[in-house]
Amino acid sequence: MLKDNLQELQQQETPFYVYDLNLLRQTLQLAATEAAKYNYHVHYALKANANAPILAEVLKAGFGADCVSGNEVKRAIESGFTPGNVVFAGVGKSDAEINYALDQDIFCFNCESSHELEVLNELAAAKGKKARIALRINPNVNANTHKYITTGLEENKFGINAWELESVLQQLSQLKNIQLIGIHFHIGSQITDLTVFKNLCTRVNEFQEWFVAHNITLEHINVGGGLGVDYYTPDANLIPDFAAYFGLFSQFLEVRPGQQVHFELGRSLVAQCGTLISKVLYIKKGITTNFAILDAGMTELIRPALYQSYHEIENLTSQKPEEKYDVVGPICESSDCFRKAVILPETSRGDLIAIRTAGAYGEVMASAYNLRDKATAIYV
Numbered sequence: 001m002l003k004d005n006l007q008e009l010q011q012q013e014t015p016f017y018v019y020d021l022n023l024l025r026q027t028l029q030l031a032a033t034e035a036a037k038y039n040y041h042v043h044y045a046l047k048a049n050a051n052a053p054i055l056a057e058v059l060k061a062g063f064g065a066d067c068v069s070g071n072e073v074k075r076a077i078e079s080g081f082t083p084g085n086v087v088f089a090g091v092g093k094s095d096a097e098i099n100y101a102l103d104q105d106i107f108c109f110n111c112e113s114s115h116e117l118e119v120l121n122e123l124a125a126a127k128g129k130k131a132r133i134a135l136r137i138n139p140n141v142n143a144n145t146h147k148y149i150t151t152g153l154e155e156n157k158f159g160i161n162a163w164e165l166e167s168v169l170q171q172l173s174q175l176k177n178i179q180l181i182g183i184h185f186h187i188g189s190q191i192t193d194l195t196v197f198k199n200l201c202t203r204v205n206e207f208q209e210w211f212v213a214h215n216i217t218l219e220h221i222n223v224g225g226g227l228g229v230d231y232y233t234p235d236a237n238l239i240p241d242f243a244a245y246f247g248l249f250s251q252f253l254e255v256r257p258g259q260q261v262h263f264e265l266g267r268s269l270v271a272q273c274g275t276l277i278s279k280v281l282y283i284k285k286g287i288t289t290n291f292a293i294l295d296a297g298m299t300e301l302i303r304p305a306l307y308q309s310y311h312e313i314e315n316l317t318s319q320k321p322e323e324k325y326d327v328v329g330p331i332c333e334s335s336d337c338f339r340k341a342v343i344l345p346e347t348s349r350g351d352l353i354a355i356r357t358a359g360a361y362g363e364v365m366a367s368a369y370n371l372r373d374k375a376t377a378i379y380v
């Protein structure tokens with residue numbers, strides 16, 4: 001896609017994000033088709049990318065929205081998602097955020113602590129409303145992913161731990177402005193080993209038994225997101241294996257009559273459609289490798305600096321023999337490095353560099369550090 005649009009890319013001021021809307025549509029379509037086979041509901045995690053043209057496509061595919069801030073709830077609703085299709089998670093929802101979501105009558109609050117339940121109950125009571133909630137349970141399942149994006153272990157700040165459930169149920173029986181409709185899980189992100197999801201299903205089945213034993217019927221089971229993408233060979237796997245992913249849940253997740261199953265996918269839907277395009281500013285001689293200094297840095301894409309994450313790096317304009325470079329940004333931080341020892345065709349000032357698989361958690365995590373301008377976005 002990138003080389004076919006080289007002329008257009010060369011006319012843009014760098015750095016910028018380019019999104020392949022065709023690939024996005026195909027990805028969404030496939031996810032929707034595979035989920036529909038089992039009547040599963042997919043809520044798109046806005047935190048991955050909340051750009052208007054992306055949300056418009058997600059909406060067309062018929063997905064709901066998964067939000068983690070009041071502004072995300074607002075963005076979703078203003079973009080056309082019906083409030084009845086919006087879920088709202090987060091360990092630290094502020095009163096203003098909760099009040100806004102109550103006013104909008106969203107589908108469900110995913111509640112992460114007993115203290116939050118107490119506050120939500122008070123705020124709902126003040127409005128004479130009953131808030132629908134799912135308990136976010138921490139299933140203590142290891143996601144085998146980077147420690148900063150693991151969320152389902154007991155040591156993490158997310159969710160309610162198993163040993164607290166008994167007292168939370170007692171508490172709920174006193175909270176008149178809260179209606180328990182389901183349970184929610186999210187164990188982490190960029191999960192590439194599907195057996196992790198099988199382990200999650202086993203734990204969810206156990207929790208379901210526990211609720212049945214306590215005479216509680218749950219209408220909704222939300223298993224979160226987390227399906228990973230191929231950062232190493234993006235072109236070989238532009239669309240994740242949604243058939244295997246949803247198929248695994250249909251095989252291992254026990255669903256009771258009338259129960260609805262929900263997913264919250266972010267990265268797997270949008271990561272591959274986005275690329276960060278940057279220009280080479282300088283080539284600088286180093287001791288062992290040379291530096292290719294780009295006009296994009298950690299302010300445009302923080303993932304390598306924050307999670308030591310791998311992104312494919314391509315030189316779109318040089319066909320010369322290969323050399324080795326440390327590809328770095330212009331920010332005054334040593335961690336502002338996209339990757340060390342990258343093999344690229346001989347690279348010169350002005351060459352266009354593509355940093356792939358940047359559609360999820362790229363633009364949304366940009367910062368203005370060093371008073372940098374915000375990178376623009378184009379859609380092809």
Ligand code: LLP
Pocket residue numbers: 045047048066089149186188189190224225226227264265266267268303307360361
């Ligand atoms: N649901 C909840 C409650 C979440 O916290 C997340 C992601 C998702 C769904 C969507 O997960 P996904 O399908 O995208 O894996 N900035 C990090 C990723 C942080 C993920 C946070 N939560 C990164 O760049 O890798």
